[in-house]
Amino acid sequence: MKTKLILLPLLALTALSAEEPQETAAPTVKQEHGYVSFGLGPAPIPLPIFSGGYRMQSGHHGADASLQVSTVVSWTLLKANGYYLHYFNPCATSEFYAGGGVTVGSIIGDHGGWFTGPEFVFGKQYLTEGQHMRFLQMQVTFPTVSWMHHHHVDVTAFPMVALSYGWGF
Numbered sequence: 001m002k003t004k005l006i007l008l009p010l011l012a013l014t015a016l017s018a019e020e021p022q023e024t025a026a027p028t029v030k031q032e033h034g035y036v037s038f039g040l041g042p043a044p045i046p047l048p049i050f051s052g053g054y055r056m057q058s059g060h061h062g063a064d065a066s067l068q069v070s071t072v073v074s075w076t077l078l079k080a081n082g083y084y085l086h087y088f089n090p091c092a093t094s095e096f097y098a099g100g101g102v103t104v105g106s107i108i109g110d111h112g113g114w115f116t117g118p119e120f121v122f123g124k125q126y127l128t129e130g131q132h133m134r135f136l137q138m139q140v141t142f143p144t145v146s147w148m149h150h151h152h153v154d155v156t157a158f159p160m161v162a163l164s165y166g167w168g169f
Helices: 003-019
Strands: 029-043 046-056 061-072 075-087 094-109 113-125 134-139 143-150 153-155 159-169
Touching: 029 134, 046 075, 046 159, 061 094, 075 113
Parallel strands: none
Antiparallel strands: 029 046, 029 159, 046 061, 061 075, 075 094, 094 113, 113 134, 113 143, 134 159, 143 153
16 A cells, blocks of 8 residues: 555656657748749630749748740730749648739730739649759639720730749759
8 A cells, every 4th residue: 555655646746747749840941943934825815925933932921923925926925923822731842822913914016005913823832853843833814904005995804824834943
């Protein structure tokens, strides 16, 4: 009985003094890089799109700025984009993101003009085995307001969708 009375407080003290395993917080993902990408759009007219930009990330939050060019025989589309990006589960090796911002551009050529509108972006960013950043994303612009060469204002009644694949450097 005496042994039990002595062991019981010792066991209680041991249990109280044992350190609980502490969860270690995952390191915050902080990265920034330039990139180039190639894509098709805007749907429903899939033209080749070439772009270059700069992206930065700190944890769940990020920003992206890019310039895009798309051309066909009689006109060229130049476009500048700025986005806020939200990374759902920050991980430098593979992560999904969504964001929004604004686009401003110009159509150069016959019946040229200017356009602007809100733009939404959804994508997946990942590292290859060689530790090179890549991404696949979809951009949706809706609605688009444009001013054509005769000062005619037009609002696009359907979303403009573009898909692109990018290489970071």
